[in-house]
Amino acid sequence: MRRLSVKARMARSIALRRGEVVLRADFAHMGSPSQISRALKELIAAGKIVRLGYGVYAKARPSLLSGRPVPRVSLEELAQEALEKLGVPVQLGRAQADYAGGKTTQIPVRTTFNTGRRRISRKITVGTSAVRYENHYRARA
Incomplete structure (x- = not known):
């Protein structure tokens, strides 16, 4: 064979x-x-x-x-799965969390993830759409 x-x-x-x-x-x-x-x-x-x-x-x-x-x-699902596979804990970004929680009716345009205190520079793109990251990191307290 x-x-x-x-x-x-x-x-x-x-x-x-x-x-x-x-x-x-x-x-x-x-x-x-x-x-x-x-x-x-x-x-x-x-x-x-x-x-x-x-x-x-x-x-x-x-x-x-x-x-x-x-x-x-969608890019949002792909990015979340990819970051989880890479070992990066993620949550929805501030605008997406507000929309999902019913705090606003504005639909977020960009796919954004909150990475907590972790900085990340990995690019995840589909066509011209890219994932953005926000975090709680401050260089100096």
Whole structure:
């Protein structure tokens, strides 16, 4: 019996995962770094996944309008899942929490997460939309 290629094993692994976000580190045991990079590029070109940021990918589906691959869920859900997988505890941003709690009727335009006292510089983007971070960190008290 013939072994599956790295790309085929990665595609199968992605399809069987419960969540929408996959990290490059999830595939480290499947091959060398160059093999994984090549397979990820091929999966992106095939429309199976889209890149959200450095080492962060999401499952994709074809867009109804353009036919290009787009994530299957919203940026807010993807960012929250990605940050949880990366070990960053997050909460909704101030504007989103106020809207969800019924304190305001203004719908937040940007996806914002509160990272508590932790500073984070990771970019998570889908198209032109990017996640922003707010925190309670103060350099000097």
